[in-house]
Amino acid sequence: MTKVTFREERCMGCELCVHACPQRIVTMAKHINAGGFHPATVVQQDKCTGCAMCALMCPDVVIEVEREEKQ
């Protein structure tokens, strides 16, 4: 179980995360945020492996990644 959270208000719509995601599940939203950008978002949360590559590539510290602890 993993969860990826986008702090959408910080996103500048550069799309670097879209290309960094190996699962290709990050897309740009249709709406615009307060900064005037289409923010990045994840549509199929269940496909996320929690690899954090999107977060590593993000220049604006938009993304948080959480993973279930292994027992």
Place this chain on the structure above:
Amino acid sequence: MRKVFSKPASLSDKPFHYCPGCTHGIIHRLIAEVIDELNIKEEVIGIAPIGCAVFMYDYFDFDFLGGAHGRAPAVATGVKRVHPDKMVFTYQGDGDAAAIGTAEIVHAAARSEKITSLFINNAIYGMTGGQMAPTTLLGQESTTSPEGRSKEMAGYPIRLTEMLATLEGTVYAARVSVHDVKHIIQAKKVIKRAFEIQQKKVGFALVEVLSTCPTNWGLTPIEATKWLEQNMIPYYPLGEIKVPKEV
């Protein structure tokens, strides 16, 4: 659920003012992650540059000093000589370190000041409007080399890190890039090493980080990462150029 990735504690929560896709933000984050991991937030003093990163102190939650263009290594020298047990780092762009402040960085290195020097090379002047940098590649267009940089007019781009590595006082010199995830992970290791060298008081540690400037290169952020990989890395090869035996 455990957070495996979130904002490092040493970063403030203020959103960056950089252009979309500019990799300054990645480098800032890596520095903050390293400072958190080494648990030195209460020991560290940053020296801010002039250039796009002039307001970098807004994005970190520790002591900062901002001085004149190019003089960060001299300012850092003053701070470090007063507080030899604190951690002092500089963050300079290519105009700051490789043009107006060449003398200051050369002599800080020659004196082997026990500081960590980060040199951000994006081959262009960002803040002032896309002018030619000392690291602008031959043929690269800028607002002051509209036909592309020519060697007849402007000479050759400077490989500052190789140049400084020739000095005895430079104990660590490395060049990294942040154009993709693999290289970002590598860049963090190298930046961490440059701080650890300061902790061990070995001498002047320099990390050059190749960075993008989508706005002034006239490219999308994705295209800019490709341009960096295809054009900058061949001229500015990545790797550790000089490593002291202490690490």
Place this chain on the structure above:
Amino acid sequence: MSKILMKGNEAFGEAAVLAGCKYFFGYPITPQSELPHYMAKRLPEVGGVFLQAESEIAAINMVYGAAGAGARVMTSSSGPGISLKMEGVSYLAGAELPAVLVNVVRGGPGLGNIAPAQSDYFQATKGGGHGDYRLIVLAPSSVQEIVDLTAKAFDLADQYMNPVMLLADGILGQMMEPVELKDIKPNIPAKPWAVNGMKGRAYRNLIVSVHIVAEDNEKFNLTLQAKYDKIFQNEVLYENYKMDDAEFVMVAYGSSARLAKGAVDKAREKGLKVGLIRPITLWPFPSERLAEAATTAKAFLTVEMSLGQMVEDVRLAVNGVKPVYLYTRTGGMVPVVKDIVVELEKIVQGGGK
């Protein structure tokens, strides 16, 4: 305490050390080099650091760093080197950092020569660097005063969070006189604003001089101006010499004032009622004292080793109430007492320049 014989340039150094200055960053230039020589030997004895920088620009920026880090710090140079330091002086003023600079002035402009001059008066008192700022400028006239004013410079710098310049010249730097190193004590205040790492603090410290929004910059500059007004009200220093019945008032500082004093004595032997007002602080300038003197004096004579720099401040202070004449030598040439007296005689007879 007994008196010891000291050279001016060395007296700057010893007084600084006694005032708690542990850091000196500089670059060699004649005629001030005995000061860095002295500090190179002396500072390690008190656990301090002397560092020869690669340039005056680097030196002043090291001063900026050390001052920001909370230390008492000094640099010294001469004309051409001070020009290079002016970038850093503006940043020190803008960041409100305390530091002490010594300028042992030499002949100029350009490379000029290494002979004594006072031609850096404008640079010292009217800006020198960019932006709306003021530098506190102290002008010693003897080696003893070098000692006293150096110690005072550090206190003023800390009190007002402002750079302070000691303006001397090649004569004062090179001359030897007996001095008393009275009980100078390091009155170093706490510096909770210094960048020294956050340990033990709940907040981080930040030292910059940027105010990107014009409204903010104006507001900041007005707070600087309020500080400068306070300095102007509280810190003016001058010496009156035989002023009680003076009808003709000379104005001179530093080495020129020593010669002007000689001229006062000679002129009085000839029966001329001459006195001297010697500004000790060049900024803040003793304008009020001069305005007051203008109510009783018949005329003023400014004596300076520059082609009419301080005379502008004298004229502003006298404000047209009485004539202000000028006697100068320049380019490293020094005024001669008998020539000053000749000039005084001309003024008394209604002549003068």
